[in-house]
Amino acid sequence: MELTKEFNVARAFDFRGVELSRKEITFSNYFEGYKEFDDWVNNLANIHNKSKVFIDAEPTGHYWFLLYNHIISKKLSSDISYDFVLVNPFHVKRSKELDDNTQTKTDRKDSNVIAFLVKDARFSYIPQQSEEYIELKNYCDLRQKTLKEINRYTNNIIRWTDKYYPEIRTIFSDIVCRSSLAILYDLSFPNVVCNKSPNDIVKSFRNAKISSGIGLKKANEIIDLSKNSVGLSHGNNVAKFEITSLIDTYRFLMERLEKINIEIKRVTEMIPYYNKLSAIDGLGTVTISNIIAQIGDIGNFNSPKQLIKLAGLSLKENSSGKHKGVTTISNRGRSKLRSALYIAVITLVVNNEEFKLLHKYYKTRPVNPLTGKQSLIALFGKLLKLIFGIVKNNKEYDPNKFLEGIKPKLIELNIAA
Structure with a gap:
């Protein structure tokens, strides 16, 4: 489905990629339009004997919020099983030319590309957030x-x-x-x-x-x-x-x-693990609120690697044959989360003894020493892992345990620990 400010364009496909509707439907972003869309979906579901429907969209701008809210309300009151999923706009952009080898962009074509990404399971569910996170x-x-x-x-x-x-x-x-x-x-x-x-x-x-x-x-x-x-x-x-x-x-x-x-x-203090995070020297309410606002409920994540990927901190390398490219971070994630992490780490390096020691170690270690900027980026990931560990394991912040694996190396380099 392709969403715009005034109207939306939808096409219907089954799991084999066969189009179920003779033509796409264009409906407005108002009550009458949503009712027309509901009738269209129900009619197709009855004709083709379908009991589960995936409503998919590309989250560009804020236009999908109202449709998502409409589908969630239907999910609770309809006999048909509804799921609302999102596809990555970057994937849509890169997939446009696979079918016709042209740069043409139309609402009809985009809705087709989005549908086929969902068919291939290249989509993500929207994690449910409680009221305080929203x-x-x-x-x-x-x-x-x-x-x-x-x-x-x-x-x-x-x-x-x-x-x-x-x-x-x-x-x-x-x-x-x-x-x-x-x-x-x-x-x-x-x-x-x-x-x-x-x-x-x-x-x-x-x-x-x-x-x-x-x-x-x-x-x-x-x-x-x-x-x-x-x-x-x-x-x-x-x-x-x-x-x-x-x-x-x-x-x-x-x-x-x-x-x-x-x-x-007020809202940040309602977050269950706020007190545990505020016990980390250097993390204040504003810093914690900025990080949690971008992550949401950490309980929705299964690994700190997912948080690192969300922040766009995953490493990428461009190499070919004998050429070995420079390894950098992907930057494909939430830029606001990276900004929040930057402010947090800068503060921690000044006010938190453990992060100060780690920063010094990363810059002075004999093997693969990092520049100041590279060290800060490494500490971004370290902070995310720390937050994930505290929340998932329901543990208090322990400075000694935080430096446990690296203490011998700090002693080797005569860095006080």
Whole structure:
């Protein structure tokens, strides 16, 4: 089945690859469309005496969510057995030319390619997640979007100050700190600041509920540094409107981020193995939440190798004949999980003694020493194995056991353990 924003295209095949329908069905992404699709499936199932139906889709974008939800609800109330499965978009892309040897892309052709991948058992089931994992994933996605928006508005505020009030950079190292925003919001321009008394400046800070660190001495410094400004002095009405609007939105986003972080902490602490993971020195709530949000319920995995593959950390080598290529990671996995692991490992290498020793060992071992970047990637896998072991075996983190197999090698290299 090929899914798009407004409509979907479906074709029906049996396990031998024989098409059961005379032509494909195109149905809308609304109630009437789903009803039309249900009638079409039921009619074909009755004609061909089928009791089990696989609904397959390519998970590009978010268009498959509604169909998946519809099929799950039918699964509980229908006489026909339904299974919703997904095929890898990369597999679809690589398989397109097998039948007709052309690069043509149409919804009809794609639905055929997807169906044949399912026929050959090249699909995956969607793991069932409990409510807290779904909530955590959605909250973490919302946090990332909010952080991007905050970064965008921060850059816009900096751009505005570069044009109209460049001297404020010498007053505040952080342009978006509360004190800087108070000046920009209330007074905005250096010529306005210069016309105010030190007491007026201090009052602006107090109105912004900044009660410490800013007094008459700082106010005088601000006035002196604002004299002889080289900032633009025309179009001040629209410039004032722009900066106040930017700051209003920035403050709103910061408040939203604070609320999201509170919710993430609440949901993360509901995860059964959160306390065990938080016992690892260097792993905080935000780091743990980012990793779990991308992995989901670790109980759905049977081996740490599956986690490594999910993160795109599997090794690949390009060799032919006498040529031996460079071994690298596949990068075919969840990039957000790799990002979360990178932040986690960087923190662990600084704050966790065991990871610090491992990092040093990987870089200095006599056989196959790794570069700093290669060592960090090796520690990605080590962290995933550690998390998997703690969750699957229901064990507490034990620093000695973590280094058990490598201690003799650390002693050999005179690395304290």
